[in-house]
Amino acid sequence: MLVDIENLRIAFESNGKRFEAVRGVSFKLEARQKLGIVGESGSGKSITARALMRLLPPQAQVTADRMRFDGIDIQSQSEREMRKLRGGRAGFILQDPKYSLNPVKTIGNQIAEAWRTHNKGGKKEAREAALDLLEQVMIRDPKRVLDAYPHEISGGMGQRAMIAMMLAPNPTLLIADEPTSALDASVEAEILRLIDELVDTRNMGLLLISHDLPLVSHFCDKVSVMYMGQVMEELAAGELAQAKHPYTQGLLNCLPSLDHPRTDLPVLTRDPSWLEEKAQ
Amino acid sequence: MNQRAKSFAATLGSVLVTLFGLSVITFMIGRVMPVDPVLAAVGDNAPADVVAAARAAMGLDDPLVVQYWSYISNVLQGDLGQSVLTRNPVVSDIAHYFPATLEMATLALILATLLGVPAGIVAAVKRGSLTDQIIRVVCIAGHSVPVFVLALLGLLIFYVGLDLVPGPGRQGFIYDGMVPTVTGILLIDSLLAGDMGAFWDAAHHLALPVLILAYFSMAYITRMTRAFMLDALKGEFIISARAKGLSGWKVVMGHAFPNVAVQLITVLALTYAGLLEGAVITETVFAWPGLGQYLTTALMNGDMNPVVGTTLVIGAIYVGLNLLADILYRVFDPRVK
Ligand SMILES: Nc1ncnc2c1ncn2[C@@H]1O[C@H](COP(=O)(O)OP(=O)(O)OP(=O)(O)O)[C@@H](O)[C@H]1O
Ligand SMILES: [Mg+2]
Secondary structure (H helix, E strand, O other), X not given: OOEEXXXXXXXXXXXXXXXXXXXXXXXXXXXXXXXXXXXXXXXXXXXXXXXXXXXXXXXXXXXXXXXXEOOEEHHHOOHHHHHHHEOOOEEEEOOOHHHHOXXXXXXXXXXXXXXXHHOXXXXXXXXXXXXXXXXXXXXXXXXXXXXXXXXXXXHHHHHHHHHHHHHOOOOOEEEEEOOOOOOOHHHHHXXXXXXXXXXXXXXXXXXXXXXXXXXXXXXXXXXXXXXXXXXXXXXXXXXXXXXXXXXXXHHHHOOOOOOOOOOOOXXXXXXXXXXXXXXX | OXXXXXXXXXXXXXXXXXXXXXXXXXXXXXXXXXXXXXXHHHOOOOOHHHHHHHXXXXXXXXXXXXXXXXXXXXXXXXXXXXXXXXXXEHXXXXXXXXXHHXXXXXXXXXXXXXXXXXXXXXXXXXXXXXXXHHHHHHHHHHHHOOHHHHHHHHHHHHHHXXXXXXXXXXXXXXXXXXXXXXXXXXXXXXXXXXXXXXXHHHHHHHHHHHHHHHHHHHHHHHHHHHHHHXXXXXXXXXXXXXXXXXXXXXXXXXXXXHHHHHHHHHHHHHHHHHHHHHHHHHHHHOOOOOHHHHXXXXXXXXXXXXXHXXXXXXXXXHHHHHHHHHHHHHHHOHHHO
């Protein structure tokens, strides 16, 4: 079992008010399995993924009955051991390469740094490894990109560089938090295909976060649908049509379809009772 | 590349405009001050025809534009006129007094940077902690109390009260004039002369003014560093640096700090300019024989050429430091390229 989370809760406290952003999320991910997490903005997808890598700010209060990665209890790890996991056994791809790459460091240095953090080797070897990784993510003109700064390359290339950086130490799990929502639609498909291929050839598990339900179900084995910090429903990717939960059905109905064009998209309805029935 | 050259040309243009404005203002100071340069030159009791002749000889009957032209061409040739008080050319007076100011301001800047930048980083990383609070409290006095009050308090405590530092001035009188002037920087000149006694004497005299100025500047540098760092630490690239498995320290110094270093250059340049400019006040309190004191003395005595010349030089230094910050910014920030 690669990831095993049971009853994860994340709360923030500000001005004495407590806000529970994630309320009892559970999911499991087997090795080489691909899990998609979908849900509307603010439903708690990103902080769930960050909690797994213990990347949340200190004011976040995280509790869980169980939170394991590769059999390791995340909650009891020391910060030092967590650093070995981060990047080493789990790569984390963020949303927008414009902000997630350091603007004042070259792409090559940022990838080499990731490599050196988890491998033994000198500067020269790290640079060669970085070039090799850039070739693996099939970036155009890898030699130029190596010495380029993030603002000098396109968003799609930036995201490829980001992927290369996270692959540097050969992780067993790849977490991608909306890796394409900042990119053009045409680039989006390329990047997703690249991630898909890399996950397959390297035998990694994948946690793909998105708000695009059909897209996620196309790339993943199963899909978790989140709403207001809870998992509404978990489905095998092929069974979307059989979705039982009204929220999932609502998400699906809200999609414009080319086959059956309609003038008005239905408004997504939300029912407070969904949350109560889960909380019992 | 082309755009880069263009924006640099724009900067240079604005520098030239500023310098022109500065020259006009200093020129006007010389005209509107309630001091008659003719009387200052020939004496209060000179007969009317002598005054009129001197007035014509000094070109003061010419139209303002002509007067400005002759002023600016003199300035460009390095001629700032003569001081009535010292009877020296203003340029050589400035060359004589400036090193004292430079020595004090430079040491203060170095000390303030060495203390302020790390303090600001620590305060940002440990935001809200006791350490942050302590740093904040230490800095509050530094930027809310005027520097001359700090200086007077410093003298009261460390000179009058504890007798830890020598009194006002730059040198004990037994060392006065003992070290040949090479750079005008006493610490360097005394070392060049191999006179350790003079060196320690100069250092001893520098201690209090430098500490006060450094404290004052440190407060500002710390506050700015903290604000810049807090901003940088919020960046998404900090999450990705941590997600790579880097240690907290490497994230702070290797990823957050390089992002603020460039902004800090500007802060340091402005601080330095402020220290040189602020010398007018501190040097009076410490009886420091520098440019500020030269200016104050001239002002009190209605000696206009030194006033105009010194103001021009301090203004030009200010503009020069701003230009330097701008150039460094272009060199060090890859995003500007
Ligand atoms: N540091 C924080 N302090 C307070 N609240 C936070 C913090 N980080 C996240 N939250 C809150 O947690 C909730 C979930 O945030 P999260 O970023 O996980 O949403 P998301 O599902 O990823 O949304 P999106 O699709 O917009 O990325 C939001 O309501 C957000 O306001
Ligand atoms: Mg998110």
